Each structure stands twice: as structure tokens, then as C-alpha cells.
Amino acid sequence: MSLTDLRHGQCATITAIPDEYLRVQLLRFGITCGSEIRCHCKLPLGPVVLKFGSQEIAMGREIARMVSVQANR
Amino acid sequence: MSHSCCAAAVCEAPGKRKIVLVGNPNVGKSIFFSSWSGMYADVSNFPGTTVEISSGKIGEDVLLDTPGVYGVSSFNDEERVARDVILTADLVVNVVDATHLERDLFLTLQLVDMGIPMVVAMNFCDDAENLGIRIDSRKLEELLGVPVIPTAAVKNRGLKEVFAALPLARPGLSHPEVDQAVTRLLDRIDTRPEALMVLEGDVVVAERHGVAPENERERIYMLRRQRANEVVAATVIRPERAARLRDMLGQLCLHPVSGLVILLGVLWGCYQLIGVWVAGDIVGLTEETIMQGHWEPWIRGLIEPVIAESSILGQILIGEFGVLTMTITYLLGLLLPLVIGFYVALSILEDSGYLPRLATFVDRMMTAIGLNGRAVIPMILGLGCVQLGTITTRILGSKRERTIATSIINFVVPCSAQLGVIFGMLAAVGFTLSMTYAGVIFACLAIVGTVLNKFLPGRSSALLIDLPPMRLPRLTNVLRKTVIRTFFFMKEAYIWFFAGSLGVSLLQVTGGLKAWQDLVSPLTVNWLSLPAEASTAFVMGMVRRDFGAAGLTDLALSPWQVVVSLVVITLFVPCIASLMILFKERGVKEAMAVWVGAWVLAFSVGGILAQIVL
Numbered sequence: 001m002s003l004t005d006l007r008h009g010q011c012a013t014i015t016a017i018p019d020e021y022l023r024v025q026l027l028r029f030g031i032t033c034g035s036e037i038r039c040h041c042k043l044p045l046g047p048v049v050l051k052f053g054s055q056e057i058a059m060g061r062e063i064a065r066m067v068s069v070q071a072n073r
Numbered sequence: 074m075s076h077s078c079c080a081a082a083v084c085e086a087p088g089k090r091k092i093v094l095v096g097n098p099n100v101g102k103s104i105f106f107s108s109w110s111g112m113y114a115d116v117s118n119f120p121g122t123t124v125e126i127s128s129g130k131i132g133e134d135v136l137l138d139t140p141g142v143y144g145v146s147s148f149n150d151e152e153r154v155a156r157d158v159i160l161t162a163d164l165v166v167n168v169v170d171a172t173h174l175e176r177d178l179f180l181t182l183q184l185v186d187m188g189i190p191m192v193v194a195m196n197f198c199d200d201a202e203n204l205g206i207r208i209d210s211r212k213l214e215e216l217l218g219v220p221v222i223p224t225a226a227v228k229n230r231g232l233k234e235v236f237a238a239l240p241l242a243r244p245g246l247s248h249p250e251v252d253q254a255v256t257r258l259l260d261r262i263d264t265r266p267e268a269l270m271v272l273e274g275d276v277v278v279a280e281r282h283g284v285a286p287e288n289e290r291e292r293i294y295m296l297r298r299q300r301a302n303e304v305v306a307a308t309v310i311r312p313e314r315a316a317r318l319r320d321m322l323g324q325l326c327l328h329p330v331s332g333l334v335i336l337l338g339v340l341w342g343c344y345q346l347i348g349v350w351v352a353g354d355i356v357g358l359t360e361e362t363i364m365q366g367h368w369e370p371w372i373r374g375l376i377e378p379v380i381a382e383s384s385i386l387g388q389i390l391i392g393e394f395g396v397l398t399m400t401i402t403y404l405l406g407l408l409l410p411l412v413i414g415f416y417v418a419l420s421i422l423e424d425s426g427y428l429p430r431l432a433t434f435v436d437r438m439m440t441a442i443g444l445n446g447r448a449v450i451p452m453i454l455g456l457g458c459v460q461l462g463t464i465t466t467r468i469l470g471s472k473r474e475r476t477i478a479t480s481i482i483n484f485v486v487p488c489s490a491q492l493g494v495i496f497g498m499l500a501a502v503g504f505t506l507s508m509t510y511a512g513v514i515f516a517c518l519a520i521v522g523t524v525l526n527k528f529l530p531g532r533s534s535a536l537l538i539d540l541p542p543m544r545l546p547r548l549t550n551v552l553r554k555t556v557i558r559t560f561f562f563m564k565e566a567y568i569w570f571f572a573g574s575l576g577v578s579l580l581q582v583t584g585g586l587k588a589w590q591d592l593v594s595p596l597t598v599n600w601l602s603l604p605a606e607a608s609t610a611f612v613m614g615m616v617r618r619d620f621g622a623a624g625l626t627d628l629a630l631s632p633w634q635v636v637v638s639l640v641v642i643t644l645f646v647p648c649i650a651s652l653m654i655l656f657k658e659r660g661v662k663e664a665m666a667v668w669v670g671a672w673v674l675a676f677s678v679g680g681i682l683a684q685i686v687l
Contacts, residue, residue, distance in 0.1 A: 021148075025537055027294045028143040030175060030301070041327055046437035047446070047536055049327060053175050054311065056323065056542075058433040060445055060535030 001071065003048050003064040006039035013037075016068040026067075029057055036072070090134040092239070093158055095184065096168035097177050098141030099541055101196045103127075104226040105168060106138040107557075109236060131236075137162075144180055145187075147275050149470065156275070159184070160266050164242045165191040166235065171201040171208055171223070172542065174309055178301040185217060185245030186255070186297070188265035192220045192242045194235045199225040200544070205312035213308045218246030227550050248296055254289060319543040326430040326543075336434065339427065343418050344496065351414035352496050360406030368405075369398045389578040396578065400571055403619065404563075411492070412458075412562055416555040419453065423554075424546035429538055436536045442522025443529070444469070445536040448478045455482035456492060458562060459618075459651040463658055470534030477525045477533075479659055483647045483667050484674060485518045487618070494622040495639055502632040510636050514643055517678060572649065586612060600680045602687035604628055607638055611645065618648045633686045641679035646671040 006012055014035045017023045023032075031037065031052055038051040048064040050057045059067075094102045110129025127138040139158050140151035147153050159165065167184055169177035174195075184191055195210060214221040220238045224231025247255070251269070258268040262282050270278040272287045273294075279286035325331040373382065373391050380387045391398050422428045428450070436446030448469060455462025462482040466475045487495060499507040580586040586609065593608035601607070606628055614621020621642050630638060646668050647655060655664040 024148070024290065024294070027291070027298060028179060029539065030179065030298055032295065032298065041324060043327060043434065043437060044329055047433050049433065049540065055173065055176055056540040058429070058436075058446075058536060058538050058540055060436055060440065060537065062440070063535040063537065 001069060003039070003050070003059070003067045003069055004042070004061060006042070006048075006069065006071065008039060008041055011036060011038045011072040012069040013072060014067060015070050017066070018068075019063075019066050022063055022066060029055065031057075037069075090163040091137060091161055092131070092134055092164045092166060093137045093139060093162035094166050094168060095139055095155065095159060095180070096141060097143055097170065097173075097180060100141065100168045100170045100177070101226045102138055102141065102168045105166065105194065105232060105235070106136065108226075108229070108232050110136045142180070143176075145183055145270070146273065147277055151468075153277075156270070156278075159187070159189070160264075160270070160278075162189055164239065165189050166194055166239075167191055168194045168196050171195045171197045172204060172206060174208070175301060175305045176539070178304060179297060181217065182248070182297045182301055182304075183269075185219070186247045186251045186293075187269050188244045188247060188255075190242040190244055192222070192235060192238050193217065194226075194231065195221055195223045196226050196231075198223040198231070199228060204542075207310045209308045213304065216246070216304050216307065219243060227547060248300055250296060251293055254293075258287075322543045323426070323430060323540065326427060327433060332430075332434050336431065339422070339431075346418055347411070347414045347492070347496070349496070349500070351410055352492070352494070353500075355410045355414070356407055359410050360402060364402040364406035369402060372397050372401075385582050388582050389575065392578060393581070396571055396575060403623075404567055407619065407623075409559070409563065413555060413559050415456070416558045416562075417551060420551040420554040420558075421546045422453075424544060424550055426541045426543040429540045432538065433536065433540065440533075440535075441526075442481075442519065443477050443526030443533050444474050444522070445534060447536060447538065448474065451478050452482060452486060455486040456488065459483060459486065459488045459647055460654045461562065462486065463651065463654050466658075471531060473529050473531040474533045476529060476659065476663065477522060479655070479663075480525060480667060481518055481521055483651060483655060484521050484644060484671055485514060487622075487643045491619045491622040491642070494619065494626055495643070498622075498626060498635050498639060502635050506632055506636050510639055513640050513678065513682060517644060517674065521674075576649070580612075596676060600676065601637055601641065601683045603630070603634055603638055603683075610638070611641065614642055614645050615648070618642070618645070618651075621645065637679050637683045637687065640682055641675045644671065644675035644678060646675075 003012075014031065014033050014037065016033060017026060026032065029052065031050075035052065040049040040051045040056060042048050045061065047058045047060050050059065094105055096102045106127060106129065109131050129136045137158055139155040142152045142155045145152060145156045145159060147156065165184055167181050169181060181193060193213075195208070195213075198208075201208065208223075210221045210223055220241050220243075222231060222235045222238055224235060226232060251272075254272055255265055255268045258271060259265070261284055262268040262271055267278050267282065271282065271284060273290040274286045274288055276286050326335050376382075376387070376391050376397070380390065382388070382391055388395070390396055393399065422431070432446030432449050434446070435449050439445050439448050448466075450468065451462045451465040453462075454465045459482055463479050466478045466482070469475050469478055499510060580589070589612040590605070590608045593611055594605045597603050597608040597611065598605055607625065607630075610621050610624030610628070612621075613624050622639075625635075625638050625642060628638075646652070652664060652668060655667060659667075
């Protein structure tokens with residue numbers, strides 16, 4: 001599943017970021033494969049806002065779709 | 074850990090050193106800059122607004138400010154500029170946000186790996202305290218190997234201490250693996266920073282040394298990330314439940330329903346502040362009472378005995394469009410209060426943390442026209458002055474986005490001086506008609522954007538930003554930013570005003586104005602159903618947009634005529650000053666396309682509307 005499939009408040013672990021450029025951009029924020037994030041909120045058809053540690057990060061839907069995650073129980 | 078670079082990188086004797094301020098966007102670098110160098114730099118909390126490098130002097134040394142960046146590389150304009158400045162630095166002052174160390178330390182560690190002598194200024198310590206975050210700066214200093222000084226720059230605390238610590242600047246403790254890899258390259262590349270860049274795969278730096286870039290970036294970034302996490306774990310204590318209210322407020326701004334309510338509330342607030350209070354009451358005082366009531370009679374009285382008003386020179390100086398009368402009245406009586414009001418509003422939006430959330434909220438709509446949420450910033454700045462909006466489009470990620478945003482700003486977005494007059498005129502015609510005007514303008518924005526998005530080649534970049542915590546804007550900071558930005562804008566804009574009014578005066582004196590008016594008149598009267606004098610306003614609008622809008626206020630127009638004329642003047646060609654910037658930023662072809670297109674757009678839409686309602 002991808003980031004856009006998460007529900008509000010759901011925690012997940014990043015499993016894959018196929019796009020190289022995106023991978024590096026996210027690394028800047030500290031997010032890599034294996035990082036645990038929480039879906040803070042999703043705007044309808046719009047960006048996904050993640051909580052990562054104390055940071056809140058907004059990602060456009062197009063790129064959020066490209067990030068694969070595994071939901072945590 | 075490595076000490077190999079310490080002996081070599083002894084600081085040169087003070088004097089002629091290049092001291093560079095580096096840090097993430099939003100950390101307060103500019104405050105350090107203006108405080109130390111005594112010079113003003115543009116201050117903004119939103120990523121990417123400083124795309125130029127400010128330079129000043131402290132004593133014999135040169136102080137350089139860089140754009141806010143998350144890392145040093147070749148990824149985008151800001152990082153490229155920052156990279157090049159940092160590579161020539163003798164000393165780096167890394168400003169970090171104490172409330173966001175886990176993010177900011179990434180850049181710090183990269184600078185440490187580069188081996189440049191540095192000092193860390195840990196800013197926003199007052200905010201951290203309020204949030205209950207405790208940071209062990211001694212331990213941080215120990216782990217990084219460089220001086221770490223807590224500051225609260227907005228309150229003016231810590232700035233002197235950081236300055237005093239500059240002589241203690243030293244290269245930090247680099248990650249051993251990275252250090253090893255860098256040292257390996259030193260036989261081919263003479264300096265550590267450049268070697269690190271090559272290691273991380275920087276093509277440009279590699280070319281400069283005639284070597285192939287290496288491919289270690291991801292590995293190094295991972296190591297750095299891990300190290301940042303370890304350092305934070307060892308030095309930062311966060312309370313369990315921090316700032317719930319702010320969190321909730323932030324979430325409300327993003328929710329589709331409450332977010333819209335908040336947005337409308339913010340728009341209403343801005344309208345009250347700028348449209349009603351400043352444009353109405355304040356300008357009434359400054360423009361009419363002070364300037365027209367006192368200044369103009371005084372300057373006329375001064376010049377008249379020497380140069381008759383009816384003479385050509387007299388016309389140019391103190392005539393109807395006189396350089397000394399109308400222009401100065403507009404600059405000080407109309408433009409200045411409006412620009413101040415506008416910047417106050419923008420600074421509040423930035424400082425409160427609302428602006429990035431606004432960008433997130435509108436991202437969906439922006440992607441429909443080939444932009445992303447970040448483009449809302451140049452558009453908002455375009456409302457201040459179209460020139461400023463055009464320049465700010467540089468923060469956008471691709472040429473395609475810059476073209477689309479620039480076109481929209483120049484075609485559709487009205488600037489603040491115009492806005493004041495427009496709001497005033499709309500207030501007189503009531504809510505429904507105002508909404509019709511707004512609706513037509515938005516429709517044009519959507520159409521221009523959609524068409525360009527469809528036909529321009531390439532792909533636009535997506536939104537990827539961090540949302541700072543919501544803060545209560547501090548009055549001193551808002552005022553400080555307003556003063557600086559107003560100063561810079563007036564400094565840039567005033568000369569175009571004088572040029573513009575000179576142009577209009579010459580046109581009037583030579584009969585050129587009447588000629589243009591006669592040319593445009595049939596179109597204005599027949600197609601737009603407006604009085605012939607409106608064409609004078611439109612013609613003046615070519616030279617300076619606000620002259621155009623203001624020219625309309627003097628005419629007797631029915632409410633619908635007001636709407637039609639406002640639609641035309643809003644969609645009309647950019648003023649001469651904006652056109653110059655357009656030539657410079659986008660090139661001749663695009664600039665001319667916009668100019669001609671604006672004529673067509675303004676008269677077509679205005680005409681169609683007129684046919685329907687008049």
C-alpha cells in the first residue's frame with residue numbers, strides 16, 4: 001500500500017521509495033526506508049501530511065502515491 | 074574521531090575573512106545578518122524567499138547570508154548558491170532551530186563533515202523552553218566538536234555571545250567513515266569541502282577538478298541521519314504531551330471544512346485591514362488631507378512664480394500628472410500606506426505558521442494549473458507588487474512552473490496600489506457585484522493556468538515542505554520585517570513611478586495621450602459600454618497600473634460599469650516596470666506574448682461581460 005492509502009492517525013513503516021530524487025529529498029527530512037511515520041491528515045485528492053518525530057511534513061499527492069508503506073498493527 | 078583537519082584549518086588572522094551564515098529555511102539567519110552587519114537583508118520565514126546572497130561587512134571581514142537550505146548539493150537553485158558560497162567560506166555560522174534539532178542537525182553534520190571552521194547558533198531557545206524541550210548544549214558541543222551557543226535572536230538574546238565565539242570557530246568532529254572516504258580523495262582534490270561534494274556525487278564540483286563524481290551520497294546520508302538521531306537522543310529531552318492546542322489549530326487549518334472557514338476568515342481579516350482601513354481611512358488621510366491638501370498647493374506655490382504651470386516644463390513638474398505633484402502624492406499618500414499594510418498582513422501570516430498550511434490547503438487547486446502549493450507565495454507577493462511576485466517565482470522548482478506562475482501574476486493578479494482603489498470601488502457597488510468581479514477574475518486565472526498547463530512541455534515539481542508549529546506572531550518581529558521590506562520595495566519601485574509619470578506627462582503635452590485615447594475610445598465606448606474617458610484610464614494603466622485604476626475613480630460609472638472597467642483594468646497589461654522585469658526574467662518572446670495577450674484577454678473578457686450586463 002502507499003502513503004495515500006493510510007487512514008488519519010494510522011502509523012506505518014516506509015518500505016520502499018523507488019524514485020531516486022524523492023529518496024534523497026526525504027532523507028533530508030530524515031525519512032528513509034524503515035522510518036516510522038504517522039498519517040497526520042489527508043486532504044481530499046490533495047496532499048498527505050505526515051508526522052515524523054516532531055516534524056509535520058506535507059507531501060503532494062502525486063509523490064505520496066510513490067511511497068510504499070506497511071501499516072503497523 | 075578525526076582531528077586531521079584541525080591543525081591545517083587554523084583561522085586566518087581576523088580581517089578579510091569570509092564569514093557565511095548557513096541554516097535551514099525559517100531559522101532566523103537574517104536577524105543575525107542585519108544585527109551584525111548593520112545592513113538590512115530581506116527577512117522571511119517561508120522557504121526560498123531569499124534567493125540572492127546578501128553581503129555586508131563586520132570590521133574588516135565580509136559577512137555573507139545564504140538562502141535557507143536543508144542540505145548542500147546541486148539539487149535546486151538555493152542549494153547550488155549555498156554550496157558555492159560555503160565552498161569559499163573561511164568560517165561558517167550555522168544557525169539551527171532548537172525546536173527542530175532532529176531536522177536541522179542534518180545540515181550541521183554535513184558542514185562538520187566538510188571540515189570548515191564553524192560555530193553553531195542554536196536559535197529559538199525561548200520557544201523550546203515554552204514547549205518544555207530541554208537541550209544539553211554542553212553535550213551537543215562535545216559531540217559535534219564545535220562551539221554551540223543558545224540564542225533567541227528575535228528577542229536579541231545571544232547574538233553578541235555568538236559573535237564573541239567566532240574566534241573559537243573550529244572544524245567539527247567528522248563521522249569516521251566519512252572522514253576516511255574524504256581523506257582518500259585529498260590527493261586529487263585539494264580541499265575537504267570540495268572532496269566531500271565529489272564523494273556525494275556533485276557533478277559540478279567534480280567537473281571543476283576534472284574527476285568523475287563518486288556515488289556515495291545515499292550511504293553518507295544514511296550515516297549522517299543515524300548520527301543525527303544519536304546526537305538528538307543524547308542531548309534533547311522532549312515532554313510527552315507538547316503543545317496540543319497548537320497542534321489542533323494546525324490541523325484545523327488543513328481540514329477541508331474548517332480550513333476553508335479559516336481561509337475565508339483570514340481573507341476577510343486582510344480585506345478589513347488592507348481594503349477597508351488602510352485603503353479607505355488611512356489613505357484618505359495621507360493622500361487627500363496631507364498630500365493633496367497641503368503638499369501639492371505648497372509645491373505649486375513654490376514653483377509657479379519661477380515656471381508657469383501652463384508651460385511644458387510646468388506641466389511636467391506640477392501639472393495634472395506632474396512629477397512633483399501627482400507622483401509624489403501617489404508614492405507617499407497611496408502606495409506607501411498600502412505597501413505597509415500589505416506587508417504587515419504577510420508577516421503575520423508567515424510568523425503564525427499559517428502560510429505553509431495555506432500552501433498545503435491550496436495544493437490540489439494549484440496542481441490543476443500545473444503548479445504546486447508553494448506557488449501561492451509568489452502570487453501573494455504579486456498582490457503586493459507584480460514585480461516582486463515575478464522575481465519570487467524563482468523559488469519554484471521548474472522553468473515550466475515559473476512560466477505559468479509569472480503569466481498568471483502578470484495577466485490576472487492586481488498589485489496592492491491598484492487593489493486599494495479596486496476595493497474602494499467595489500465597496501461602493503455592494504457584495505453581489507463584488508463577487509461577480511472576483512468570480513470573473515478567478516475564472517480567468519483558472520483558464521490561463523489550465524491552458525498553459527496543457528500546452529507547455531515538461532513536468533512540474535510536487536509539494537514537499539515541512540509545516541512549522543503554529544506560533545503567536547510577535548509584534549516586534551512583524552514590524553521589523555514590515556519596515557525592512559517596505560524600505561526595499563520603495564527603493565526599487567520609486568524610480569519607475571517617476572519614469573512613468575514623466576512618460577504620461579510627455580504623452581499629455583505632445584497630444585500623444587489624446588491620440589491613444591482616440592484609438593482606444595471606440596472600443597471602450599461601443600464594445601465595453603463605458604464612457605470615453607475610461608480609455609484615458611486604460612492608457613495610463615499601460616504606464617503605471619495604479620494610475621489606471623485611480624483614473625477610473627474620477628469617472629461617474631454605474632455599478633455594472635464599475636465591474637466591467639475593473640475587470641478590464643485588472644486583466645490589463647503589466648506596467649512598464651513589471652514589463653522590464655519580465656523581459657529580464659523570462660526573455661523577450663515570453664514578455665511580448667504576455668503584453669499582447671493581456672490586451673486581448675482584458676478587452677475580450679471585459680467586452681463579453683459588458684455585452685451581457687450592460
